[in-house]
Amino acid sequence: MLSKFYLLVAFLIIGNAMQAQNYKFGKVSEEEVAETEHPSDKEANAAYLYKKQYTYYDYNSNNGLSLVTKYRYRIKIYNEDGFDWATVNLTKHISGNDKEEIYGIKGFTYNLEDGKLVEEKLRKDEIFQEETSKYRESVKFTMPSLKPGSVVEFQYEKRSPFLTSLDETELQARIPTKKLDVKIEIPEFFGFVAHYNQLSSLFFPIEKNNEQYNMHAQTTKYMQTVYEISEENIPALKEEVYIDYLDNYAASIKWELQYTKFPDTPMEYFSANWDDVAKSIYDEGGFASELRKSSFFKDDLEALLQGVDKPQDKIFAIYNFVKSKVVWNDYIGFIAENGIRKAYKEGSGNTGDINLLLTAMLRYAGLNADPVLVSTKSNGIPVFPTRSGFNYVITSVDFDGQIILLDATDLNAAPGQLPERARNWQGRIIKDDGKSGWVSLLPNYSSLKRNFINIKITEDFKIKGKYTGMYSQFVAKSYRDKYKGVDEENYKQLLQEDKGDIVITDIKKENVKKVGADIKESYQFELNHGVEVIGDNIYFNPLLFLAEKENPFKADERTYPIYMDFPVNYVSVINFMVPEGYELESMPESTIVNINEDGAVFKFIINKSANFLRLESSILLNKSIYPAEDYAHLKNFFDEIVSKHSEAIVLSKIEKSDESTELTKSR
Incomplete structure (x- = not known):
């Protein structure tokens, strides 16, 4: 009798295990493909069935220390409106000779055909790479054989030489998430602080542990902090009217580096205030050198301003001249990627090229002009001092104690008007002496x-x-x-x-x-x-x-x-x-x-x-x-x-x- 009892218990355990969701790569079930709508969000066009991120530091003798993140996604496509979730656009950052790399892209699309589960592999010739600027490259692919009801699954690995720049950890999306696993291992050499997005209404508990670790292929032992998040049934971000950028309200974690402490090396502190951030960008971003250039536009500008005496008329004339002379190439950034001289000669440039050129010309004309660092709406609102909090630059002119903001990338913007992408709370004006201060980017007039x-x-x-x-x-x-x-x-x-x-x-x-x-x-x-x-x-x-x-x-x-x-x-x-x-x-x-x-x-x-x-x-x-x-x-x-x-x-x-x-x- 007792043996029958144990047999029953074993049967129940095995049965429950068989019914449990299998999140291993390639273990997509027929039930997942057969599902026609999300069980708790009937309006969802797609859903993350599983989303995993694993970030750690790795060492090899050829490249030294690298920051590695492995990603894995399983996505259910409920209808044609959800097809966009099967198109992936990955960004690789470049700085000088340092460059991020993406490896091991692997993916499958699963469909039911005649009641049987059929898989279609993502081929190498369906993966495309292109240079978007000298600071970024893109890797793009679209999963094959998409149909309403498909389940797509893909994974890849990103290796970065930028050891002190942890990507934002995304915990919530515009579609619901059934299961999320995040694990981040940070060696004791890097003192990071986790900042939850305060604009989100969701906060997930983080399991934080310290453990001893042995570097791969090395005998050096050190301590590392392990952060883990495991959550189920995360709701989608709710679409609303009159919103700046929906993703800004997603549950997420940003990582702030406070210090580094390497063996036999003094501790270096990175906790900064906004003045430090602004001065760093001004010095290292090339602002000082770009804004001193004038020889290449000097003759043109003096001809333009012949007989123009009033400061407001000079502002208007120079502003319109820059808009007519240099066309925006649709790339954003606070650095002049081409350099203002090349942008002026070739007639094309990014936001940094155009608005730093505008600032330089206004200064040459004797006006009190300065660059203003801005975060576009899609880049979020900076919540703590960090260079990545800004991704855009505009121009300010102090005219009779009134700050006039200018963005010459927008042909339809008058002085004092900014394009919608740049009207994001406040920006940081940077002065030549290194001082900086906040200025509202929102219009104060009706x-x-x-x-x-x-x-x-x-x-x-x-x-x-x-x-x-x-x-x-x-x-x-x-x-x-x-x-x-x-x-x-x-x-x-x-x-x-x-x-x-x-x-x-x-x-x-x-x-x-x-x-x-x-x-x-x-x-x-x-x-x-x-x-x-x-x-x-x-x-x-x-x-x-x-x-x-x-x-x-x-x-x-x-x-x-x-x-x-x-x-x-x-x-x-x-x-x-x-x-x-x-x-x-x-x-x-x-x-x-x-x-x-x-x-x-x-x-x-x-x-x-x-x-x-x-x-x-x-x-x-x-x-x-x-x-x-x-x-x-x-x-x-x-x-x-x-x-x-x-x-x-x-x-x-x-x-x-x-x-x-x-x-x-x-x-």
Whole structure:
């Protein structure tokens, strides 16, 4: 009897082990391929079934010490929208003669065919390598034989000579993760501190141990710290509207090097403040030498500034000259990769080439100009002093105590306007004496979009009208960005989209190509089905296609800040004459709604004078960024707007009096 009991226990143990997930490479199961949707995230297009990272330091007699990271991924593709997760783009960093290398790329795609599991191997000729700049190379591949339902699995090893630069450890992604294993071994020679991403709402426990280690092929023994994270069922990052860069809110760990301590060598400390970081970049990044160069542009610049005396006119002239002279090659960086002289001669350069050239020219013209280190939105927000916290450079000019920010890589940006990629909290101005300081990159002024519509209802119940719009500051820049290169016919089609059954004619535009100037636009339109006739009444929404029809904020709660990009005021004014034979029966009431007094203000004012109606709706958003704590207020704020914008004006037919009827009959 007892033997049967032990036999049963053994059977159960074996059975459970057989059902347990096997995460060894190549051990993909039929059940994983057959799965049609994620069990807890039905909207997921793909999911990490397994994700593993193992980082350690390795020694060999040829190359000495290397930083090695091994990666392994198993990804489930639920539908065609998930195919992008089967395309891999790996970056190798280069500095002088030092270069990272990627080895051992191996991958398979698994599908079910006629009920059987079939695998397709990633071939070597499907792996491509290309140079993206003199500081980076890319290794790219796409897994073969992709279908909805496929499971792809691949692994590779990255060896780096940059011993003091640990890559950020990614713990969360835009797709859910079923199982995550991370192990990082750091020898006692390197004093790293782990920094969790404080913008994330997820924090995973780290198991930290110290152990003795024997270097490969060496007899030297030393202590190392081992960090391990093992987590299951990590949710995907939640997509939200009005967000700067979603990945900035993922759970992750950044590693800060505080010191190195090698045998028989004094301890060297690397903990720095932001002044140290800025000075290091200024000195080692070549800023000092680049900004002293002027001979190659001297004659051109003096000719350009002939007769230009006012500082603001010099700024504008030099800024536009650089934009016309050197085209951005789409590469970002704070280092002038080509050098400002070569970029000027060849007419092309990265952000460092162009904006350091701009800074040098402004200085030559006697203006107080300095470079500003920036982290683009996709690079995150620097949370501790580190060179990798910055990846971009712009220019600042101190004009009468006011800092004007310039980025000559953006053809549609006026002085004081930065492209969206660079409007990321704050940047670090670097002075020649090594001092530095923070400057806000967010606009502190409001842009304006003003709409005017004069409308009338025709006898056949169409709405005819004239629209006039005026767009200033960042609204004008956004217009130029959106419609750059669009011809008139396509522009007309785009203009008619989402406006109902409308015909637009006589389009006129002013100042579209005059960067920095307000744009003015007008057109005539005829709108069918813009009114509803029920009996003797006419119902219509006076805001027409200018109405806010939907609240962009759907979620019940939010953990991310709300990025509105820039402060803005949307003003719409509608003038309407009640048609002959009708009178106003009802109209919406005026109202004013605000958030925290002046954080945001919505005004809806309607006035009637005789048969003339004037409606003004204004939505003033006074901040570029609203904290997550304001989310409920913003959601309610837009609820009020949508509700008010949906209210109709009702016109009723005027009944003829008996006296007028008799008079008509007698005639």
